[in-house]
Amino acid sequence: MSDPGSSPRLVASGPARVKVLLPLPFGEPYDYLAPGDRVPPPGAVVRVPLGPREVTGVVWDEPEGGDAAPVAAAKLKPVLEILDGLPALDDAFRRFLTVTARYYIRPLGDVLSMVTRRLGHARPPRPVTVYRATGETPKRMTPARERVLEAASGAPPMTAKDLAEIAGVGPSVVKGLAEQGALEAFERAADPPLAQPDPAARRPELNPDQKQAADALRRAVGQGFSVTLLEGVTGAGKTEVYCEAVAEALAAGHQVLVLLPEIALTQQIVGRFAERFGAAPVQWHSGLSDRDRRLAYRRIVTGEARIAVGARSALYLPFPDLGLIVVDEEHDTSYKQEDGLHYHARDMAVLRASILERPAVLVSATPSLETVKNVRDGRYAHVRLPQRYGVAELPAITLVDLREARPPPGRWISPPLEQAVRESLEAGEQALLFLNRRGYAPLTLCDACGFRLQCPHCTAWLVEHRYLGRLQCHHCGYETRKPKECPSCGAEDRLKACGPGVERLAEEAAALFPEARLALMTSDLVRGPEQAEKLIEAMNRGEVDLMIGTQIVAKGHNFPGLTTVGVVDADLGLEGGDLRAAERTHQLLHQVAGRAGRAEKPGRVLVQTHQSESPVLQALARHDTDAFVERELDSRRAAGMPPFGRLVALVLSAPEHAQARELAAMLARAVPGAGDSDIRVLGPAPAPIAVVRGRHRFRFLVSSRSGRALQPYVRQWLKDVKLPAAARLVIDVDPHSFL
Numbered sequence: 001m002s003d004p005g006s007s008p009r010l011v012a013s014g015p016a017r018v019k020v021l022l023p024l025p026f027g028e029p030y031d032y033l034a035p036g037d038r039v040p041p042p043g044a045v046v047r048v049p050l051g052p053r054e055v056t057g058v059v060w061d062e063p064e065g066g067d068a069a070p071v072a073a074a075k076l077k078p079v080l081e082i083l084d085g086l087p088a089l090d091d092a093f094r095r096f097l098t099v100t101a102r103y104y105i106r107p108l109g110d111v112l113s114m115v116t117r118r119l120g121h122a123r124p125p126r127p128v129t130v131y132r133a134t135g136e137t138p139k140r141m142t143p144a145r146e147r148v149l150e151a152a153s154g155a156p157p158m159t160a161k162d163l164a165e166i167a168g169v170g171p172s173v174v175k176g177l178a179e180q181g182a183l184e185a186f187e188r189a190a191d192p193p194l195a196q197p198d199p200a201a202r203r204p205e206l207n208p209d210q211k212q213a214a215d216a217l218r219r220a221v222g223q224g225f226s227v228t229l230l231e232g233v234t235g236a237g238k239t240e241v242y243c244e245a246v247a248e249a250l251a252a253g254h255q256v257l258v259l260l261p262e263i264a265l266t267q268q269i270v271g272r273f274a275e276r277f278g279a280a281p282v283q284w285h286s287g288l289s290d291r292d293r294r295l296a297y298r299r300i301v302t303g304e305a306r307i308a309v310g311a312r313s314a315l316y317l318p319f320p321d322l323g324l325i326v327v328d329e330e331h332d333t334s335y336k337q338e339d340g341l342h343y344h345a346r347d348m349a350v351l352r353a354s355i356l357e358r359p360a361v362l363v364s365a366t367p368s369l370e371t372v373k374n375v376r377d378g379r380y381a382h383v384r385l386p387q388r389y390g391v392a393e394l395p396a397i398t399l400v401d402l403r404e405a406r407p408p409p410g411r412w413i414s415p416p417l418e419q420a421v422r423e424s425l426e427a428g429e430q431a432l433l434f435l436n437r438r439g440y441a442p443l444t445l446c447d448a449c450g451f452r453l454q455c456p457h458c459t460a461w462l463v464e465h466r467y468l469g470r471l472q473c474h475h476c477g478y479e480t481r482k483p484k485e486c487p488s489c490g491a492e493d494r495l496k497a498c499g500p501g502v503e504r505l506a507e508e509a510a511a512l513f514p515e516a517r518l519a520l521m522t523s524d525l526v527r528g529p530e531q532a533e534k535l536i537e538a539m540n541r542g543e544v545d546l547m548i549g550t551q552i553v554a555k556g557h558n559f560p561g562l563t564t565v566g567v568v569d570a571d572l573g574l575e576g577g578d579l580r581a582a583e584r585t586h587q588l589l590h591q592v593a594g595r596a597g598r599a600e601k602p603g604r605v606l607v608q609t610h611q612s613e614s615p616v617l618q619a620l621a622r623h624d625t626d627a628f629v630e631r632e633l634d635s636r637r638a639a640g641m642p643p644f645g646r647l648v649a650l651v652l653s654a655p656e657h658a659q660a661r662e663l664a665a666m667l668a669r670a671v672p673g674a675g676d677s678d679i680r681v682l683g684p685a686p687a688p689i690a691v692v693r694g695r696h697r698f699r700f701l702v703s704s705r706s707g708r709a710l711q712p713y714v715r716q717w718l719k720d721v722k723l724p725a726a727a728r729l730v731i732d733v734d735p736h737s738f739l
């Protein structure tokens with residue numbers, strides 16, 4: 001910036017120019033003229049004209065390298081309004097959005113739109129009028145008036161409606177008393193005040209390992225940017241330990257964000273935080289009502305919320321003073337967003353912390369290989385909790401080879417698993433059967449003609465959900481009733497369920513253990529965190545003997561009475577065969593197994609498989625996470641795959657197959673010569689799920705063995721590519737899905 005005295009811009013008369021970034025797929029801010037005499041600073045939220053429309057945008061910084069050819073001032077339109085009531089986006093937050101856009105190869109305006117669509121939540125609701133008793137008596141007293149005054153005296157101020165309801169009168173009685181001076185009306189903010197957490201409310205006694213870990217995390221708070229991996233076996237007390245870092249950041253007056261992978265987990269964590277800090281944290285997730293979401297938003301952006309617990313999208317909220325970010329279960333795949341902006345919340349949490357110059361803590365029993373590599377490369381600090389807290393021991397894990405211990409035909413519980421569940425039920429303990437497959441059966445086919453029920457819009461089978469009475473596509477959400485006749489040959493009552501889903505497993509378990517009280521926990525049956533919490537509490541109170549569930553029961557829950565865990569099909573995750581199949585399977589099974597034996601009674605885990613020799617399962621059975629990690633790192637290194645190499649996936653789709661194929665070929669012709677052998681482009685190939693929502697899909701995979709950043713290469717490739725409006729190109733940097 002030049003000295004204002006010599007700045008020709010200020011000498012020139014007329015309004016100043018401002019750059020405004022719009023929440024539209026543009027990469028750069030546009031020029032506008034400042035309104036009247038005020039020049040809104042970068043970060044201010046403004047309304048501007050765009051063609052015939054009005055758009056809310058954000059005043060942005062000068063693009064790096066300056067403007068190539070400034071638009072003539074005469075052509076510029078003025079900013080319509082500066083929206084002072086909405087939260088401004090500070091320098092660090094704007095930088096965070098800028099780097100996010102660059103990393104994920106997305107127009108900056110697209111990234112901004114994730115933020116601007118919520119900005120309106122910041123407007124407080126209209127204040128409400130409330131009444132309190134003044135002590136005066138009205139000129140004329142009636143029984144109704146007496147009742148109202150009785151209700152109002154000694155009580156906190158109330159609305160006319162509430163007062164009238166308590167007193168059992170009409171609201172006009174309240175108004176009449178106010179006119180006579182017996183009640184006093186005043187305005188109160190509609191948002192109820194928020195109870196504040198106390199960092200010292202209930203400090204637990206930490207054991208020596210925990211204390212050491214907590215000290216390390218506490219020290220990191222207040223020392224600028226750092227990333228620490230808190231690794232510890234399931235039940236080691238990782239939550240208790242990272243709460244110490246949370247307390248430290250709170251005591252220093254900062255806000256804290258704790259990211260969780262699954263809303264089913266939030267209620268449990270909210271309860272634990274409420275106990276630890278004497279006040280519940282503010283929650284942010286998709287299960288909130290519109291009203292609660294707006295309230296949470298205001299509390300976060302004003303800084304009133306000191307602790308926020310949230311799903312990945314909480315990361316893109318404009319916290320005014322974030323002092324610490326914790327990513328719990330950092331390995332969890334649900335941190336990767338798979339639509340819109342394909343970002344990874346763990347990676348972006350680290351980015352946000354680095355821009356803020358504040359610490360991040362990543363927490364896991366089975367850290368992702370990306371994080372393990374960062375620890376080994378010395379970029380992240382590492383703190384370990386090697387043992388379960390208290391007397392609890394890690395459960396014994398047995399592999400049940402289904403080639404020997406076969407379940408009866410059409411059944412999925414093998415004799416040894418049946419025996420184990422029976423024993424634990426007879427001992428008055430709880431058991432859990434885990435099958436990571438929603439619905440009744442993954443496939444329905446006609447046993448007269450072999451016809452398979454398929455989604456009309458996707459390359460996918462329809463999954464029967466018997467409780468909902470529906471067949472569902474798990475890719476697009478298409479639903480239909482199960483037909484009575486085969487749509488192909490017309491045969492009646494010949495459509496048969498093939499393979500197990502949890503609902504079918506529950507049917508089998510109910511037949512085997514008729515006395516047991518069963519509960520089924522899956523994301524489609526459990527709607528919202530409150531329902532999940534009800535089930536979890538029922539389990540904790542011992543009202544459930546046998547829990548059956550998908551991965552939502554696997555994570556983080558603490559069921560003290562649970563001693564036996566059965567993994568019904570450990571091979572499921574290994575089938576996918578993508579880059580992370582083994583890693584995901586190991587993490588998930590480790591998590592499920594970790595639910596068993598968390599209190600005094602020892603736990604045991606039976607893992608059913610057709611591949612008992614698989615190294616993943618062998619390592620799991622020995623609780624040897626390190627051995628698994630070593631092996632897996634070696635094979636990734638040898639293959640030049642992440643976390644050593646890098647990948648970017650591109651998915652091109654169009655409504656017509658021929659068009660999609662042609663456009664993919666056109667894209668292939670635009671692939672720049674790499675000039676070296678490190679960067680490779682595979683494809684185009686029809687995607688494994690070739691059609692989704694009626695769109696035909698072709699995939700490219702760009703890779704670099706060396707780990708060099710691929711973004712410049714992809715940007716170069718796509719620079720001059722023009723696609724018709726019907727086509728869509730999704731860029732997925734660091735892809736997790738290869739379907």
Ligand SMILES: Nc1ncnc2c1ncn2[C@@H]1O[C@H](COP(=O)(O)OP(=O)(O)OP(=O)(O)O)[C@@H](O)[C@H]1O
Pocket residue numbers: 204205206207210232233234235236237238239240241364365389555556557558594
């Ligand atoms: N120092 C402590 N004092 C009292 N209770 C503790 C302490 N440490 C851990 N616990 C208890 O032990 C149980 C397991 O702790 P916690 O849930 O924090 O473990 P975790 O490592 O986060 O487990 P997971 O990885 O399975 O989620 C909890 O009930 C917790 O309250």
Ligand SMILES: [Zn+2]
Pocket residue numbers: 455456457458460473474475476477478693
């Ligand atoms: Zn579908």
